[in-house]
Every structure is written in structure tokens, then in C-alpha cells.
Amino acid sequence: MSDRARCIRAWGDRRARVLMIAVLLAAACASLFIWQRPWIAGLCLLGAAIGTYGYFEFRCPRCRERFMSFSRDAVRFDRTSCQSCGLPKNASPLGADCSR
Structure with missing residues (x-):
């Protein structure tokens, strides 16, 4: 797999x-306020929590370190570059744009 293809996939x-x-x-909110099924909302919130953990575990295509920090001081959901190597979001490790 080429670097560009690996980058686009990442x-x-x-x-x-x-x-x-x-x-x-959105499903958790809908199940609480529209359908009034709290157990569905609980499952959706659990899934969202696991998904958020996976989001923070995302590895930078260039340096393979975590793209975002887990520390309380540095948690930012809108980070636009890698915390370790500074690779901009949607950029190729070689410098080309990988947004699509």
C-alpha cells in the first residue's frame, strides 16, 4: 500500500x-426525549464513550504516536495538527493534501 493510500485511509x-x-x-438524545427508552440511551452513551476513547487513540500517519493528548491540560477536540510531529490534519506524511 502506498503512503498516500495509507494516509487517505487513516x-x-x-x-x-x-x-x-x-x-x-443523537440516538441517545432521541431515545431519551422521543421514544423514552432509557436503556437504549444508556447503550448509545456507552458506545459513544468507547468511540471517544477510540477517537483519542487515533495514531498519526507520519509518526505513529497519538494524534491528540490524553492529559487534562492538553485535551482539545479541535486539534488541527499532531501533538508529536506537527503533521496538519488531512495532510500526507509527504506533504500532499490527503483530504480526498
Whole structure:
């Protein structure tokens, strides 16, 4: 697999994780306020928590370190570059844009 293909796959995986978290949180809200099924909301919130952990476990395509920090002082959901090597979000390790 080429570096560009690996990079595109990695950033696509990160976007999929964000989408999964958003869908699970929306389902939790819908199950509480529309359907009034708290057990479904609990399962959705558990899934969102596991998905958030996976989001923070995302590895940078260039340095293979965590893209975002777990420390309380540095937690930011909107990080635009790798905390270790500074690779911008959706960028190739070689410098090309990997957004699509």
C-alpha cells in the first residue's frame, strides 16, 4: 500500500470515528426525549464513550504516536495538527493534501 493510500485511509478512519460518535449521541438524545427508552440511551452513551476513547487513540500517519493528548491540560477536540510531529490534519506524511 502506498503512503498516500495509507494516509487517505487513516484520515478517513478518523472522520468515521467522529461520525460514529455523533450518530450515537443523537440516538441517545432521541431515545431519551422521543421514544423514552432509557436503556437504549444508556447503550448509545456507552458506545459513544468507547468511540471517544477510540477517537483519542487515533495514531498519526507520519509518526505513529497519538494524534491528540490524553492529559487534562492538553485535551482539545479541535486539534488541527499532531501533538508529536506537527503533521496538519488531512495532510500526507509527504506533504500532499490527503483530504480526498
